[in-house]
Amino acid sequence: MSDVVLSLANAGRTYPGTPPVESLRGVDLTVRAGELVAVVGPSGSGKTTLLNLAAGLDRPTTGSVRLAGQAVxxxxxxxxxxxxxxxxxxxxxQFFLMDHLSSVDNVANGLLYRGVPADERRRxxxxxLDRVGLAHRAGHPAGKLSGGERQRVAIARALVGWPALILADEPTGNLDSVSGAQILALLRDLHSDGVTLLVITHDATVAEACPRRVDxxxxxxxxxxxWTE
Ligand SMILES: Nc1ncnc2c1ncn2[C@@H]1O[C@H](COP(=O)(O)OP(=O)(O)OP(=O)(O)O)[C@@H](O)[C@H]1O
Ligand SMILES: [Mg+2]
Known part of the structure; x- marks a missing residue:
């Protein structure tokens, strides 16, 4: 059996209020190394809440979230x-790139918190960037790129340290259909290379292209x- 990269066990997140909002309730989900998983659901169903828990940006109010073997x-x-x-x-x-920085510097920032020396980060x-087909735009300020190119830079930044898991929130949501199709092809290509991906999406084409779908x-x-493999 492959390594488990992410697991949620009875994970819940309730936001305080009157009444409190149970944004996520008793979710059990296991993602193994090498999977490409689509998470779909209507607006307000808890997709972003799930991503925030999986990303360690928020903590569960019930249950447990384990990322790469550690309970967050x-x-x-x-x-x-x-x-x-x-x-x-x-x-x-929304990409969250720094518009005035070059593509390559934006991607290098993905390694900032690992304490990697600057020249190694740039390499x-x-x-x-080459992996996502944007080597020719390395010196371009991110603010001058097209939407599809910006999303490629954002993917390269997520990919740069070869993490155990890549989480993507609506990666085609802000793109026209041609750029969206290119991003989907790139995600599938990374999956064939063994990258583990959890993709939140409203886009039926994206969901259908993923081997596993969670509603x-x-x-x-x-x-x-x-799990299908
Ligand atoms: N910080 C918060 N405080 C209170 N309620 C919240 C908070 N964040 C989310 N919620 C509520 O939790 C529910 C789930 O929100 P979430 O953002 O996870 O939905 P979503 O599936 O990502 O929706 P969308 O497709 O519109 O992005 C919603 O009803 C939302 O109003
Ligand atoms: Mg959302």
Whole structure:
């Protein structure tokens, strides 16, 4: 059996309020190394909450979240940051690139929290940019790239340290259909290379292209096609 990269056991997240919002309830999910998993569900079903828990950006109010073998709820903020720096790459819908920095410097920033020397960061960043087909835009300020190119830079930044898991929140959500198809092809290509990916998506084409699909409704998993390899 392959290594488990991410597991949620009875994981829940309730936001305080009157009444409190049970954004995620009793979720059990195991992702193994090498999987490409799509998480789908209507607006408000808990997709981003799930991503935030998986990314260690938020902590569960019930149950447990294990990332690369470590229970995030038991780690101090400092140790959690360390774990995230080594185990995780995240691709956000809004890219979150620094527009004035070049593509290669944006990607190199993906290694900032590992304490890697600058010249090594740049070398790794150049290789990651090449991997996503953007070597020819290495010196371009990120703010001058097209939407599809910006998303490639964001993927390269998530990929640059070869983390155990890449999480992506609506990676095609802000793109036209041609750029979206190219990003989907890239994600599938990374999957064939053995990269582990969890992709949150509203896009049926993206979900259909993933070997495994998990459906969320009202904070619960209502369907999971399961592990296929
Ligand atoms: N910080 C918060 N405080 C209170 N309620 C929240 C908070 N974050 C999310 N929620 C609520 O939790 C539920 C799930 O939110 P979440 O953002 O996970 O949904 P989603 O599936 O990502 O939706 P979308 O597709 O619209 O992005 C929603 O009802 C939302 O209003
Ligand atoms: Mg969301």
């Amino acid at each position: 709820e038991n780690l101090s903020d400092r140790r959690l940051s360390g774990l995230r720096a080594y185990a995780l790459g995240v691709v956000f819908q 790794a960043a150049a290789a990651a 969320l409704r009202d904070g619960r998993i209502v369907a999971d096609t399961g």
